[in-house]
Amino acid sequence: MKIIVSKEIGFCSGVRRAIKMAFDICEKNEKIFSIGEIVHNETVMSDFPQIFVSSEEAISSVNNEDFPVLLRAHGVTKEFENKINNKYSKVIDLTCPIVYNVFGLVEKYSFSGYNILVYGKRDHPEVKAILSRAKRGYVFQKTGEFEEILENFNKDSMVALISQTTMNSKNYGYYKNILSEKNFKDVQLFDTICDVTIKREKAVEELIEKCDAIVVIGGKKSSNTRKLYEIVIKSGVKGYLVQKPEQLNLSEKIETLGIISGTSTPEKQIDEILNYINESV
Numbered sequence: 228m229k230i231i232v233s234k235e236i237g238f239c240s241g242v243r244r245a246i247k248m249a250f251d252i253c254e255k256n257e258k259i260f261s262i263g264e265i266v267h268n269e270t271v272m273s274d275f276p277q278i279f280v281s282s283e284e285a286i287s288s289v290n291n292e293d294f295p296v297l298l299r300a301h302g303v304t305k306e307f308e309n310k311i312n313n314k315y316s317k318v319i320d321l322t323c324p325i326v327y328n329v330f331g332l333v334e335k336y337s338f339s340g341y342n343i344l345v346y347g348k349r350d351h352p353e354v355k356a357i358l359s360r361a362k363r364g365y366v367f368q369k370t371g372e373f374e375e376i377l378e379n380f381n382k383d384s385m386v387a388l389i390s391q392t393t394m395n396s397k398n399y400g401y402y403k404n405i406l407s408e409k410n411f412k413d414v415q416l417f418d419t420i421c422d423v424t425i426k427r428e429k430a431v432e433e434l435i436e437k438c439d440a441i442v443v444i445g446g447k448k449s450s451n452t453r454k455l456y457e458i459v460i461k462s463g464v465k466g467y468l469v470q471k472p473e474q475l476n477l478s479e480k481i482e483t484l485g486i487i488s489g490t491s492t493p494e495k496q497i498d499e500i501l502n503y504i505n506e507s508v
């Protein structure tokens with residue numbers, strides 16, 4: 228079996244930055260709270276035994292305000308950010324700067340009277356954080372939902388379209404095209420999908436051309452990892468989404484196997500799976 232490892236693999240800069248900041252704070256403190264997982268990867272989180280993952284609701288009932296509190300890489304809602312900064316003296320914000328730019332855009336255009344349309348996953352922390360910064364925000368993930376939202380607007384409406392940073396860029400392009408043809412007072416279209424994830428999309432498409440099966444390494448809760456896996460499955464090529472070697476049950480008939488990872492997948496997790504594959508062929 229031939230193995231092709233994509234060049235686009237391992238951590239992105241936002242995840243690398245968040246993990247470095249978390250390591251620094253862990254060196255100086257024995258107990259730390261994190262609002263949600265720092266990143267959606269179990270292996271990464273297991274490297275931080277002193278970090279207690281808490282929900283936004285649960286942290287409100289903790290009475291010791293001296294513990295440092297980490298805000299995850301995808302950001303938190305504006306209300307929660309204000310609340311936590313008032314209550315705790317050591318709040319370390321790990322939000323990726325690229326996500327923060329999106330927050331800034333939303334606040335600016337929302338303040339100027341625009342309706343904010345967000346292409347993203349309603350339950351994802353980043354989308355909740357984005358919506359919390361919009362006075363009139365709408366989220367959609369599918370065509371039907373998008374059309375339904377557009378019915379709320381008329382020729383006097385101002386509409387700004389943005390995307391969660393890890394969504395599929397081709398699908399987003401489709402929504403941008405539709406909105407650009409609408410006769411609203413003003414339409415602003417923003418390219419907020421992160422370049423790193425666009426490069427991974429292209430890389431997985433290159434693998435699809437060359438391989439008859441592809442292993443996507445990463446956490447199941449990681450949005451960009453799932454997106455890569457969905458692209459593989461949709462193409463008809465056999466796909467595997469795994470975090471650990473024991474989860475991988477390769478078919479014997481594979482001639483060329485591609486390997487790629489999500490942006491929150493550590494190198495050691497990739498190496499473990501690569502070693503396992505090399506030993507089993």
Ligand code: SF4
Nearest residue numbers: 239241323325392421
């Ligand atoms: S994928 Fe992009 S936006 Fe998300 S954490 Fe990484 S660098 Fe930041």
